Amino acid sequence: MKWRVTGAGIGACLLTMMGMSGCAAEDPPEKKVADRLRTAVAALTGDPHRADVEVEVYASTVRIPLFKMSAEMRGTHRSAPEQRATDLDLNSVTTTIERDYGDDLVNKGAVRVITVGDRLYARNTLQSEQWRTPAEGPRVVGKKGYDPASTANMIETTLIGQMFLDSWLYGSSPKSTAAAGGERMSVYSIVCEVAKCLEDSPEAHRKALSAYPGDAIFNAELWVDGQDRPRRLTMTSEFVTGERKMGLSVKFEASLTFHDLGKPQTVTPPVN
Secondary structure (H helix, E strand, C coil): CCCCCCHHHHHHHHHHHCCCCCCCCCCCHHHHHHHHHHHHHHHHHHCCEEEEEEEEEEEEECCCCCCEEEEEEEEEEEEEHHHCEEEEEEEEEEEEEECCCCCCEEEEEEEEEEEECCEEEEEECCCCCCCECCCCCCCCEECCEECHHHHHHHCCHHHHHHHHHHHCCCCCCCEEEECCCCCEEEEEEEEEEHHHHCCCCHHHHHHHHHHCCCCCEEEEEEEECCCCCEEEEEEEEEEEECCCCCCEEEEEEEEEEEECCCCCCCCCCCCC
16 A cells, blocks of 8 residues: 555644644545554454354366366364464365266365464365375365365465555545444455565565465455454455366355454464
């Protein structure tokens, strides 16, 4: 975001310096709105939290023979920034593979992805009960199509927070809406192409390209309460992995509802 001082603000400061009373400099409304977003993103990326997570994924091949799969995932996400650690525990995962002949193939399991520092641990009970430590993190596409463990990369809150800082249009107004219980929320929205929306943030840009293809279009909304705290994050994206004629078309939808903002969380590496 680019910050600017309006001419009215400069004039007020000059009048005050000249000793004329009743002329106090005031931030323009668009700066106040932007500052609220910056405060919320700082909490999203820098404060510990626990969040309820809901994810839906639809994947299909763009070639013959056709392959269609859907996944519904529910669980929690915990962040412990002081440890540089996160814990995504999707304790309810259901995948459905559509079949032209016979009943659809339905599998149920659980996925958990823990990061502590530079180490990553992943377990997908749809494949194995064992923990694994992939060097570069779970990929969107595994040996059997979409890999649910890649969800950890796709909802990484520090990455998405940087997307908001780099992509939200200064001067635009968030919409106001009522959450459950009647509390008013400000909803900030972004739409960006992954390869372009983080060009000014090299580290975040590298992480984004490990989770999404560069031409993926990313949509997100951040719900901010009256105390400038993040309360809900929703995101959608559609993209094709691999070669256009031989890849997998993926539609990804996720939501995080935050609880325990600022309450310390402890993340422990797993043991097989």
